[in-house]
Amino acid sequence: MDYSHVLRSSFFDITAVADTPEEIARHARYIEDGLLFIGGGHILALMSWEEGQHHLRHMADWLDYRGRIIVPGFVDTHLHYPQTGTIGAYGEQLLAWLTAYTFPAESEYACPEHAAQMSDFFLSQLLCNGTTTAMVFGTVHPQSVDALFTAAERLSMRLIAGKVMMDQNAPEDLIESAEQSARDTRALIRRWHNRGRLGYAITPRFAPTSSPRLLEAVRALRAEFPDTWLQTHLSENAEEIAWVKSLWPEHDTYLDVYHHYGLTGERSVFAHAIHLHDSEWDCLRRTRSAVAFCPTSNLFLGSGLFPLRTSWQKRVKVGIGTDVGAGTTFNMLRTLGEAYKICQLQSYSLCASEALYHATLGGARALCLDDRIGNFMPGKEADFAVLDPAATPLQALRISRCRDIYERLFALITLGDDRSIHQTWIDGRCAWDRSRKEAAA
Ligand code: GUN
Ligand code: ZN
Numbered sequence: 001m002d003y004s005h006v007l008r009s010s011f012f013d014i015t016a017v018a019d020t021p022e023e024i025a026r027h028a029r030y031i032e033d034g035l036l037f038i039g040g041g042h043i044l045a046l047m048s049w050e051e052g053q054h055h056l057r058h059m060a061d062w063l064d065y066r067g068r069i070i071v072p073g074f075v076d077t078h079l080h081y082p083q084t085g086t087i088g089a090y091g092e093q094l095l096a097w098l099t100a101y102t103f104p105a106e107s108e109y110a111c112p113e114h115a116a117q118m119s120d121f122f123l124s125q126l127l128c129n130g131t132t133t134a135m136v137f138g139t140v141h142p143q144s145v146d147a148l149f150t151a152a153e154r155l156s157m158r159l160i161a162g163k164v165m166m167d168q169n170a171p172e173d174l175i176e177s178a179e180q181s182a183r184d185t186r187a188l189i190r191r192w193h194n195r196g197r198l199g200y201a202i203t204p205r206f207a208p209t210s211s212p213r214l215l216e217a218v219r220a221l222r223a224e225f226p227d228t229w230l231q232t233h234l235s236e237n238a239e240e241i242a243w244v245k246s247l248w249p250e251h252d253t254y255l256d257v258y259h260h261y262g263l264t265g266e267r268s269v270f271a272h273a274i275h276l277h278d279s280e281w282d283c284l285r286r287t288r289s290a291v292a293f294c295p296t297s298n299l300f301l302g303s304g305l306f307p308l309r310t311s312w313q314k315r316v317k318v319g320i321g322t323d324v325g326a327g328t329t330f331n332m333l334r335t336l337g338e339a340y341k342i343c344q345l346q347s348y349s350l351c352a353s354e355a356l357y358h359a360t361l362g363g364a365r366a367l368c369l370d371d372r373i374g375n376f377m378p379g380k381e382a383d384f385a386v387l388d389p390a391a392t393p394l395q396a397l398r399i400s401r402c403r404d405i406y407e408r409l410f411a412l413i414t415l416g417d418d419r420s421i422h423q424t425w426i427d428g429r430c431a432w433d434r435s436r437k438e439a440a441a
Contacts, residue, residue: 001253003037004145004428005332009038009065009386011046012405013072014357018364019315020355028353029376030405036070037326038382041156041428044160046376053070062087062406065386068422069408071356072375073132073383074332075363078231078271078321079293080149081122081161082106082115085326089331091239094237094301097326103171105325110173115147121212123151127432129330130385131371132420133364135269135292135321136161137203140174142184149192156196156427158383173211175231175395182217189225197381197427200268201229204344207244226421229267229367232258234291235280236272237303255280264289267368271321272297274304275358282312290317291367295338297323308339309348318347319366320358332359333416352409362403382428387412391419 009032018024035052037044047055052288056062082105089101109115126134138144138161143161153157165181166174170263176184185202193200202225204210204218222230234249235241235254248257255276258264264287273284273291285293293306311318321327322335330337345351364374373381390396395415402408424432 001037003039003041003044005038006052006062006184007036007038007065007070008058008062009036009068009070010405011376012356014353014361015375015377017361018357019371021351023356024354030343033066036376038428041380041382043056043376043378043379043380045209048402057211064276069387069389069405069412071188071387072360072373073375073424073426074130074359075369075386076126076208076322077136077269077290077319077325077363077366078294079324079330081118082109082137082144083325084118084125085120085325088328089325090299093239094303095239095243103174103324105137107171107252108175109141110142110212112143112147115141115144116151119151122148123155123157124432127155127424127426128417128421128437129426130333130387131330131332132383132385132424132426133158133202133367133369134160135229135367137205137231138163138222140164140166140176140181142188145188145192149195149198152198153196155431156379156429158197158369160199160201160367162201162229162231165202165204165214165218166209167211169209169420172323173369178211178217180215181214182221185221186224189228193225193228199229200225201231203230203233204263206233206240207254208247215257215263220384221264221369222265227267229269230263230265231269231271231288232263234270234273235275236298237301238275243273246335253277253280255283259283259287269319271323271364272303272306274306276289279309280406281316284316285314288317290319291321292321292366293317293339294321294323294327295335295342296329296362297321297327298342299338300328300351301326305342305345307344307346308350309346315368317362318358319363321356329417331417333413335359336413351408352413355413358408382425384425385421386423387416387420388422389420391416395420
């Protein structure tokens with residue numbers, strides 16, 4: 001085997017996409033003592049130590065990660081890099097929060113130097129939290145997205161992003177004409193889409209900041225570039241939903257506005273989707289659209305409880321989003337811990353393997369990237385996180401009392417944070433190492 005690195009550790013992944021939680025349980029794979037062979041930025045093989053040792057060129061040819069748990073890199077299906085600096089802003093729900101905190105922060109991204117500085121900071125936050133793929137909002141300024149893609153390209157990171165499109169109901173300096181918005185978006189798609197591991201998402205912010213003309217322009221862009229993604233927000237907050245109804249009275253539902261303009265589809269990701277009617281779930285299913293469940297954001301802004309059980313019943317694809325900066329952490333373990341509590345409030349027990357599925361292969365599937373990332377099957381891209389299950393004395397105590405991998409993973413989800421991320425590997429290389437950072441500090 002023509003490998004560049006071999007890692008010896010415990011490994012956990014879900015080997016195939018699932019249409020029910022029971023299928024996740026069937027496809028969960030745990031190898032207590034395994035060898036991961038990687039080469040050319042891809043997974044070559046994952047085997048037990050017993051079997052894998054016979055494929056080593058030399059007996060000492062492996063890196064020792066025993067005591068860690070290696071999982072596929074986390075997939076964050078929804079967040080806003082320009083909101084990094086305003087995370088945890090006090091006191092408001094969605095619409096007032098946008099006006100008080102978000103729009104002023106986004107105005108600063110007219111400055112390319114600020115955008116470049118914040119892009120580096122943002123990507124380092126993803127890496128130190130084990131996130132290797134993300135679908136990201138920029139601001140209306142094309143330079144915000146140029147800066148982010150430039151920084152992601154340096155890291156060989158798989159990243160999908162787009163410039164926000166807005167032509168009404170936002171501050172003067174953040175709105176543009178539908179035509180200008182389409183022109184700028186088209187130029188960015190030509191510059192960045194499918195360049196290395198980068199992808200472009202057409203990004204109308206949400207229905208209230210979009211005129212019919214803007215949504216027509218989005219429809220035309222989707223027809224012109226059918227393999228791009230689309231990201232927007234849907235049914236997050238009661239006041240927002242009432243506003244959409246008043247702006248678009250001829251449409252029966254919020255989603256119907258998007259569907260009417262052809263925004264639903266295989267590569268479309270709708271953030272939140274908390275308060276949907278049955279017909280909206282059915283439309284998401286029919287159009288193979290995906291939703292991003294954003295637990296910490298939904299709690300922080302008091303938006304509501306995402307009905308995960310319904311999403312299974314309706315067979316709609318779901319990924320997890322941190323939704324920074326309405327979300328309060330970049331860390332996927334903490335995000336899953338909050339997802340568990342949201343489910344508890346609806347009498348649904350989110351087990352560790354389901355939670356990790358949503359944050360890895362399920363998220364990859366929501367982004368139509370499950371043929372490339374999300375687990376350790378041969379040929380997948382070598383993006384993964386090395387977890388330290390006992391990063392603190394409390395975690396070490398709790399782990400010592402766990403009987404199996406599911407209890408250990410659940411303890412990580414409940415107690416873990418950025419300290420639990422020992423290393424993050426991107427494209428077959430270690431891109432972030434906590435011990436090196438700590439030694440340098
Ligand atoms: N809806 C429209 N814009 C936003 C945003 O920036 N964050 C959240 N959480 N919801 C939105
Ligand atoms: Zn958002």
